[in-house]
Amino acid sequence: MAEQQRRRPGETREKLMNAALALVGKGRHFASLGIREITRQAGVVPTSFYRHFRSVDDLGLQLVDELGLVLRRMMREARANVLQADKLIEESVGIFVAHAQANRSFFLFMAQGLAGESRAVQEGIRSEMRFFASELANDLRRLRLADHLSDADLDLTCDLVVRTVAFSLTDLLSVSEDDDYQVGQVRKRTTRFLQMVFVGAAHWNSSSA
Amino acid sequence: MAEQQRRRPGETREKLMNAALALVGKGRHFASLGIREITRQAGVVPTSFYRHFRSVDDLGLQLVDELGLVLRRMMREARANVLQADKLIEESVGIFVAHAQANRSFFLFMAQGLAGESRAVQEGIRSEMRFFASELANDLRRLRLADHLSDADLDLTCDLVVRTVAFSLTDLLSVSEDDDYQVGQVRKRTTRFLQMVFVGAAHWNSSSA
DNA sequence: CACATAGGTGAACACTTGTACACATCACGA
DNA sequence: TCGTGATGTGTACAAGTGTTCACCTATGTG
Numbered sequence: 323m324a325e326q327q328r329r330r331p332g333e334t335r336e337k338l339m340n341a342a343l344a345l346v347g348k349g350r351h352f353a354s355l356g357i358r359e360i361t362r363q364a365g366v367v368p369t370s371f372y373r374h375f376r377s378v379d380d381l382g383l384q385l386v387d388e389l390g391l392v393l394r395r396m397m398r399e400a401r402a403n404v405l406q407a408d409k410l411i412e413e414s415v416g417i418f419v420a421h422a423q424a425n426r427s428f429f430l431f432m433a434q435g436l437a438g439e440s441r442a443v444q445e446g447i448r449s450e451m452r453f454f455a456s457e458l459a460n461d462l463r464r465l466r467l468a469d470h471l472s473d474a475d476l477d478l479t480c481d482l483v484v485r486t487v488a489f490s491l492t493d494l495l496s497v498s499e500d501d502d503y504q505v506g507q508v509r510k511r512t513t514r515f516l517q518m519v520f521v522g523a524a525h526w527n528s529s530s531a
Numbered sequence: 532m533a534e535q536q537r538r539r540p541g542e543t544r545e546k547l548m549n550a551a552l553a554l555v556g557k558g559r560h561f562a563s564l565g566i567r568e569i570t571r572q573a574g575v576v577p578t579s580f581y582r583h584f585r586s587v588d589d590l591g592l593q594l595v596d597e598l599g600l601v602l603r604r605m606m607r608e609a610r611a612n613v614l615q616a617d618k619l620i621e622e623s624v625g626i627f628v629a630h631a632q633a634n635r636s637f638f639l640f641m642a643q644g645l646a647g648e649s650r651a652v653q654e655g656i657r658s659e660m661r662f663f664a665s666e667l668a669n670d671l672r673r674l675r676l677a678d679h680l681s682d683a684d685l686d687l688t689c690d691l692v693v694r695t696v697a698f699s700l701t702d703l704l705s706v707s708e709d710d711d712y713q714v715g716q717v718r719k720r721t722t723r724f725l726q727m728v729f730v731g732a733a734h735w736n737s738s739s740a
Numbered sequence: 741c742a743c744a745t746a747g748g749t750g751a752a753c754a755c756t757t758g759t760a761c762a763c764a765t766c767a768c769g770a
Numbered sequence: 771t772c773g774t775g776a777t778g779t780g781t782a783c784a785a786g787t788g789t790t791c792a793c794c795t796a797t798g799t800g
Contacts (some may be wrong), residue, residue, distance in 0.1 A: 331737050334777075351648035353560035358757060366780055368758080374777090430646075436701050437642040439560035444705060482695070482724050489694045492645050494651060522731025540797095567787060576749055581789080583747090612747075 323394060335374040337364040339388070342381055346434065347427030353439040376453040383430060386446035390429055393450060396421045397457060407467065410518065415513045418487060419505065422494055433491045451488065455480040470527060479523040486515050538542040546573040546582040550588055555643065556636030561591060562648040588649040594640060595655035601637050602659060605630040606666060614657065616676065620729065624722045627696060631703055642700045660697065664689040670703070677734060695724050 341364035346352050355378055361368045375381040400417045404410050422429045435447045459480040461467045468476050490512040497504040550573035555561050564587055568698045570577045598684045601740045609626045613619050631638045668689040677685050699721040706713040 327702055340789060349648065349650075351560065351562035351646075354562045354648060356757065357759090367538040369760090369780085372759080417566040437560075437639075437646065439558065439563060439702075441558075441705075448705075478720075478723055479727065480646075481720075482727060485695065485698045485724075486691070495646075496650075511687075514687055515694075518691060518728065518735060519689065520731070521734050522727040522729070525730050525734045526727060540746080565787065566789090577788080578750085579748060580789090 333369055334364070334366055337366060338371060338374060339381060339385060340364070342378075342385065343427040343431060345347060346431050352431055352434050370423070379442065382438075382440055382443040382487060383446060385428075386435070386443055386450065387447075389428055390431055390450050392421070392425055393454060397454070397473070401461065407465070411516045412513050415487075415509055415516065419494065419509050419512075423499065423505070426495065426499060429491055430495050433488075433495060436488070451484050452481075455484040458483060468523065471523065472527075475523075476524055479519065479526075482519055483516060487512065490515070534707075543573070543575055543579055546575060547580060547583060548590060548594060549653070551587075551594065552636040552640060555640050560642050561587075561640055573716070588651065591640075591647075591652040592655060594637075595644070595659065596650055597701055598637055598641055599659050601630070601634055602663060606663070610670065616674070619651070620725045621722050624696075624718055624725065628703065628721075630717050631700060632708065634710060635704065638700055639704050640707070642704060643698075645697070660693050662689075664693045669691065676690065677732065680732065681736075684732075684735055688735075691728055692725060695728060696721065698722070 338360060341360050342352070342355060345355055345363055347357065357378060359372050360378070360381070361371050375384070380391050396417065400414050401423075403417060404413050432447055432450075435443045438444050455477070459473075461475050462476065462480070468479070471479065490508060492513070493508045494505065497508065547569060551561070551564060551656065554564055554568065554572055566580050566587060567577050567589070569587070570580050584593070605626065608630075610621050612626060613622050641656055641659075646650045647653050648683050664686070668682075668685050671689070677688070680688065699717060702717045702720075703714065706717065
């Protein structure tokens with residue numbers, strides 16, 4: 323009936339995922355989204371949803387996959403841009419904040435998913451964080467910045483770093499997107515948190531023996 | 532019509548709050564709860580809800596208040612039970628884990644609320660965490676355990692501690708309630724996180740000047 | 741005792757929800 | 771060329787939703 327223009331494959335699928343993200347970005351919680359709501363936002367008929375996803379949770383899982391890509395992009399940029407070791411933390415936090423701002427909805431979704439209602443989404447996000455932490459550990463090892471730490475202690479440190487940053491996400495996402503002052507505050511605070519963690523790591527074995 | 536037994540005042544109100552908590556404890560996300568669902572679980576007619584709360588978010592706000600009481604009880608117990616300073620961290624984490632297990636639904640609600648959909652609930656929980664951190668700072672000051680730190684740096688430390696513990700909540704709540712091994716793992720890991728933070732705090736000024 | 745008030749109840753409303761079914765349209769391989 | 775499968779659409783329905791209304795009953799204060 324309504325004219326059906328030729329569609330690039332996967333287009334509606336993208337539209338649906340973006341619609342879910344958009345709603346999350348608008349302040350809704352992912353766990354409270356419904357199929358009809360998402361399709362309405364996407365400008366698509368409800369039935370189409372089932373062509374691509376079995377349920378809202380399923381869509382969530384696929385969002386986690388995309389989130390993985392976003393995180394990898396961020397990591398790549400961080401690796402390319404960290405020039406001097408002494409500004410390493412500051413610059414990394416800066417890159418993180420910039421990405422979080424540029425992909426606000428995505429990171430909002432991530433923060434929500436950590437205590438979300440779908441066990442699978444939760445585990446997916448957790449697993450992305452583990453991956454991130456292990457990559458960080460590799461980098462630190464390669465740069466020989468933590469030679470005095472055992473592998474286990476280095477992992478511990480990186481896990482703590484990732485957690486701290488992840489928690490900062492909730493700070494960052496709860497201030498207005500363009501309140502530069504507040505955003506700066508979060509950045510400074512996060513930087514100091516990480517500095518403290520690294521000071522702890524630097525003195526770890528000598529103090530905990 | 533249906534016989535109306537004499538009710539202790541506020542009874543239904545409690546029933547409603549407990550019902551919401553029970554649903555959260557069962558794996559539901561607070562943001563996805565509806566009025567009818569809550570009243571059904573409470574064994575009460577939907578209309579009764581409005582006698583006590585204006586909306587689900589309102590109920591959430593009142594839950595945050597109760598959460599405050601739970602946290603205070605926990606703090607009191609921790610203060611009473613910490614015997615030797617050298618086991619301070621270990622014992623505190625133990626008490627925290629015990630309380631989190633005993634009030635699983637409450638802490639689940641807290642973890643969800645941090646990235647929740649109601650701005651007010653979010654701010655309430657955040658504020659409880661700030662209070663907790665400032666009390667912790669007072670204690671450390673009183674015990675003269677952080678004399679070398681400025682007030683601002685002490686606050687920073689305590690904030691980081693509270694965040695770290697709060698994040699552990701998501702670990703703790705995602706493992707089965709009675710999987711003692713996993714729970715023990717979370718406890719050990721959290722303890723080491725905090726030890727690392729405190730090592731960092733101990734060497735803070737000397738390393739960051 | 742009378743009465744105001746708080747709290748509990750059932751029926752009804754206008755919507756929204758998830759899901760199923762039948763059908764239309766396109767791209768593409770046999 | 772003709773299927774055939776993937777993707778889109780419209781309609782339908784039963785069930786669940788938030789909220790309002792009028793009404794009932796227990797309780798405590800004047």
